[in-house]
Amino acid sequence: AWRLAKWLEKAAEQDALKFELPSLASDAPTKVNAPPLAIELGSGTGLGGMAIRAAFPEADVHLTDLPEVMEALNANVHRNHHLLRSHGHVRLKAMPLDWTTTLTGTLPLHIAPHGYDLVVAADCVWLIELIPAFVRTLRAVTHQRSLVVLAYQERSRAATRALFGTLDAHFTREDADGFLARLDDAAHGRPPSDDASAAVDSKVRIYLLRRLSDHSSEVERQKRDMKLSSIDRALIEEGCTW
Structure with missing residues (x-):
């Protein structure tokens, strides 16, 4: 979560997301139709979500985790509420979200x-059986x-x-440190680095994911199925419905 928090801080300093998410840009109009909505999955202590609030004060942020984590998560939010205010309001809430249950009707999807x-999401998936959910x-x-x-740290190659x-099969994937480095190179008129992400000395890698269209997702699923071994496919698809 710390690597994720530092990346968000750096992204805010560079105004790196102004084209990805215009409402988060530093020069965005003060009045927009609605504040940008952000969510952290598997919040734990809530560091990632709090980092969003610190980096992008206009965002409404929802921290989510299992019901049994809510007491500790809410306590941490309350403990830091003085740091999280924007225009007199604490625009950060904690709410339960269990990936393994039916998501329809849950509070985050209602909001x-x-x-x-x-x-x-920071380092919250290391068990293969949780991946489909x-x-x-x-x-x-x-x-x-x-x-x-x-933010992801490899614990097993299979996972x-x-x-x-x-x-x-559902998202494009880009190295996030390389993304920031390329923007910085462009801003200073430098040629792009050969491998900007290689300079980052960390076991935790940060990735940017963007959704594929439904048609592209189906094509990517077909490509994936052609490449995967039967064992890999069984690991991925066990209990998985889309």
Whole structure:
């Protein structure tokens, strides 16, 4: 979560998301139709969501995790409420969200039935059996122009193959550190770095995900199925319905 928080801070400093999410730009009109909506999946202590609020004060941010985590999460939000105010309001809420249950009717989807503008998740998927539910939840809380910022640390190659094999059927994926480096190079008139992400010394990688169209998703699923071994496919598709 710390790597994710630092990336969001740097992205805000560079105004890096103004084209991805215009409502988060530093020069966005003070009055917009509605504040940008952001959600953190698997919040834990809520560091990622609080980092969104610190980096983008106009955003309404929802922290989500399992019901049994809510007491500690709410306590942490209350403990830091003085740092999270915007125009006198605390625009950050914690609410339960269990990926493995039916998502229809849950509070996050009731508040944002058409999806969130920004979704963050930090190191919250390391068990293969959670991957289908996680990706299904990502699909449920995003719309076609949403940006997902995912922090991921590999714990097993099998889990990594399963996660990205499933994600890549529904989302494009870009290295987030390389994205910031290319923007910085362009802003200073420098030629793009050969591999900007290689300079980042961290086991935790940050990725930007953007939804594929439904047609593209079907094409990518077919490509994925052609590449995957039968074992990988069984790991990914076990219990998975889209």
